Amino acid sequence: MAHITRGLATALLEFAEEAEPEPFSAGLGTTPAGEFEVALDCPPETPVFTHFYHPDAGGSVSAVFGMDFSTPAGRTHGRFVSHPQGELKVELTDDLHATMFVAVPPWGFDELAVFGRRGDRQPLDLIEAEPPMETL
Known part of the structure; x- marks a missing residue:
């Protein structure tokens, strides 16, 4: 089962809708369930998808060097992709990533699904909690 905050899922669906008819893709990061201020209905070490790395961040540096410097190495545990004209499944x-969130129009929670690395659909748990505040 994959856990994602409702706030993150909402934001990703909004980005996908704004990008239409182009696809939208972003790396996703997690926070352990035990770090939330409220108790979640899962073990404390359970990764909860809480934030994303916007694909346009660091675009000019990436264009020069041909590498994505905007996403910290090893920090993305999943990926969100939209398929504006596709199906609700992982495409070639x-x-x-090991965990793939896929969305299709009309960009609602019913059109959001999560898949494993081999394309097998997994249960999705929308978490009704705000992630802890991060400091720099």
């Missing part, structure tokens, strides 16, 4: 053209 997707930038694959």
Whole structure:
């Protein structure tokens, strides 16, 4: 089962809708369930998807060097991709991760699904909690 905050899922669906008819893709980061201020209905070490790395951040540096410097190495535990004209499944053209969130129009929670690395659909748990504040 994959856990994602409702706030993050909402934001990703909004970005996908704004990007239409182009696809939208972003790396996703997690926070352990035990770090939330409220108790979640899962073990404390359970990763909860709480934030994303916007694909346009660091675009000019990436264009010069041909590498993505905007996403910290090893910090993305999943990926969100939208398929504006596709199906609710992992496509061969997707930038694959161990956990893949896929969305299709009309961009609601019913059109959001999560898949494993092999494309097998997994249960999705929308967490009704705000992630802890991060400091720099």
